[in-house]
Amino acid sequence: MSNNNSDRQAYFIGGGLASLAAAVYLLEDGGFKGTNIHILESLPVLGGSNDGAGNNQDGFICRGGRMLNEETYENFWELTSRIPSLEIPNMSVKDEILAFDKANPTHAKSRLVDANGNKISVTDMGFNTEDRLQMVKLFFSDENDLDNVTIRDWFGDHFFTTNFWYMWQTTFAWQEWSSIFEFQRYMKRMLLEFSRIHTLEGVTRTPYNQFDSVILPLKTFLDRFDVNFKLRKTVTDLEFKETDAITVTEIKCTNALGETETIKVLDTDLVFFTNGCITDNSNNGNYHTPAKYQPNNPPSFALWRKIADKKPGRLGNPDPFFAKPDQTKWYSFTPTFKGNRMLKLIEEFTGNKPGSGALITFKDSSWRMSIVIAAQPHFKAQAEEVTILWGYGLYPDKIGDFVKKPMIDCTGEEILTELIGHLHFQEYETEIKQSVINVIPSMMPYIDALFQPRAKTDRPEVVPVGATNFALISQFVEIPDDMVFTEEYSVRAAKIAVYTLLGLDKEILPVTSYWKHPEVLAKAIHTSYRS
Template sequence: MGPDANRRPDRSDAKICLIGGGIASLAAAAFLIRDGHIPGRNITILEELDRLGGSLDGAGSAEHGYVTRGGRMLESKYRCTYDLFSSIPTIDKSRTVTQEIFQWNEVIRTGSKSRLVRAGRKLDSPEFGLSERHILTLERLAIEPEALLGRSSIKDQFDASFFETNFWFMWCTTFAFQPWHSAVEFKRYLVRFAHMIDGFNQLKGIMRTVYNQYDSLVRPLKAWLDEHGVSYVLGAKVTDLRFIEDGDGKAVERVVFEKAGVSEEIAIGPGDYVIVTLGSMTEASDLGSNTAPPALNGKREGGAWTLWEKIAEGRPEFGKPSAFADHIDESKWVSFTATQRDQAFFTIIRDFTGNTPGEGGLITFADSSWLMSIVLPHQPHFIRQPRDVNVFWGYGLHVDAPGDFVRKPMGACSGRELMTEILGQLRVESGAARILETTVVIPCMMPFITSQFLRREKGDRPAVAPEGWRNLGFVGQFVELPDDVVFTVEYSVRSAQAAVSTLLDLDTKPAPVYKGQFDPRVLLKAFVTLHDLHI
């Protein structure tokens, strides 16, 4: 045993309560065990739903239809994510999850030959179409301090012509930005992904997991936590935290939750900790069916937002949940998952795009009034998915507009109607009836899916360890992490590592965010690409 171990506080009796069962909480549990040396048996995760994984979900069956509400893109500079999963074996124990991801992406490299579709025709490597004024604005945003941007939106920074460029159509659909979203977050994305602008029109550099992210990330992580004795209480809706204040500061004393209609409490002792996932971008989601549209719910349909509102009242250091939860019309969109027992559609897409499934990435119908995109992943997309079944995913950003082939708002459409619109955008007539008969599409309305992109100001997002609190940490998409960007697995994992290392005063801090904007080679490539130069 080395000298560092002798100086390490004995936390063998410390109890940890993690609120929320998404990737942020699961990652925090792993960091508590790996870096904090907390026994897994001392860690309890409370989750309102009946399964873990949060937004990294994957469920269903070939018979009734698979569902993934969404999938976060990966790229090579997600340092915290790959650090975490370098410690997590794959389900078959043959390697680590990080090794599997990098090896897989050597086999299947993303290189789209049809990033945009217009008038039923693909655009191979579309030019950005930016004016010099647009480029100067992008360059200004990259260097302008966030404080000067304040609560401004993207549309406050650009003229209307910017939102008609190929650059915007590719950017907004890759990352799910809307013109009214935060200029600060848009700026962070520009800087964070500067190294990916070269090749962006072919989605080069984007990485995928072998299967959906529940099967490829959540399942192996949960298996590792199981082996270490972590406990889970599913169907547990946390309704309140009880606090105390004494000479040592402020602390959580009790966690109150409901399970099966019964109120229960967990006592938090002097040496214990509570880590809360604040908010949820998939809170109150509703699934439709092949014959019925999903419903639009609100924040009262779940516990994540109401808990944050309750504990933040009178405590500005806990942030401002209303900045993110009270603007559903600015944060909602519809995704859908299609399960097919016929190979015809995948064959049509392969022949149309020139890409095999898993290679092409996102295909955006730029003329679509729904601004709809689809992606055909490598098959199988689910573990134990039958060989004669294919699964693909898609979403639309303009869910209140009537479709071009189905004259209804996207949010009011059944799965079959969504598939009808896709076939129309592709100008598929021959065989369309057979495709519709053999496809089950499950739509999902997500009222808060881009709430983390909404306009905000300093203080709306709290620190991972709020000042003055000795045993409380916050994680997830709604905490403040300088430099990094939300709507990524990396942000959740980084928040978990930051919260654990801060609360436990560990030396194992999160790796610095990669800053390609300071690399002259990255800047040169970005300059050339933004100007549509070919040198």
């Protein structure tokens, strides 16, 4: 560890996973003092899109969940191996998660359910010859030739009726208009999962939601070093030196009272910016009220646009990601129940106890609805007699099959009614609703922004050419071979940023190229023909 950095300051714009990870690397690998690390977050809570909140009286809420994978999240596991568990003495967060996962293995028995409530046999991917040819062609295409091409541009109509599409789409939240570039990255990075997508055995689950299981231990670790967390502090602009280099000189921000502040940045200080947040402008409803769709003026986009204009062509282009919220939005929901009647009914229907089944998709649902039944409790604050589940719909503008309204206009109760209909639990509807504490819907206008079709150059490099004290750490930076919408991408970006700016000769664990392993390829080929 170097001690030459003990007088330098570091500023993080955004308090999500990437910033917390980078703070750990500054402390442990860069020799920074905790008191010199400042994390500026506009919200009243850290964690960014890794959230989990609520209580037993008003209900719990997760806007989303992050799938982990033991084999492919190289830098995430290295990071969490450094962080002590808050629950188990002398154990790391990594070992805590993996021990929990091994004790609660995933093997979905009801991955797809049809309109009649029948579980579909999904060992058959459902491909025809054209589907397979297009998959192979995509595999060996140069990603530099895929700018602005969508999945719908690449595949024919039949592909979108296959079991594979229903499963792959809902596991990762694809839309037909998503980028084929990102789809190719996923196919290569996650080829290991292709042969087991019908059971989701490759999914690694945390003991609780990601806020309680990942963010809270990271925050607790950083607190020991007196890292400076400034919540409700919104950064509105960055000033750069009037040179060809990218050197930040000032950070302009406002606090919760609307007061402005300017932070002077020395040449030797470091600035890290989370450019783009997929949960910007999200809004929660409740059992009686829909969540509001409020897509205007997402703050992380506004700041990214502002600084990109100051250094044209060098800090990326946010427009393709944040200009079409009607294409990037979807609606999630978290029901909270008193007692376990609803979960018991689902367990009897699926054959999976809570925590073992991963995702259940109602493939004929007009909303393309899916649900997850996590191991209980899913929140540290959750009482023993309280249970929760989580779900989402990819097509929130479509009219429901049982509630004749668009999902985007539905209350928590109406979404629960739709779910009860797809499960064919109508005879238990009164009983189920009597046990409800709350159903909290969440509208996220930009949750799929990172999958939007775009040119490769629209994502900036983590450390842009000419940057002397500035890096970008988010799901909207360009990292060769890796895939966005993952914890790994944030952690990898953080490590690249810190090690590059500090000139550290330390290893950044490479992307594991499972798609080049003969045995993985052989399994994938067999799976594509499996019946």
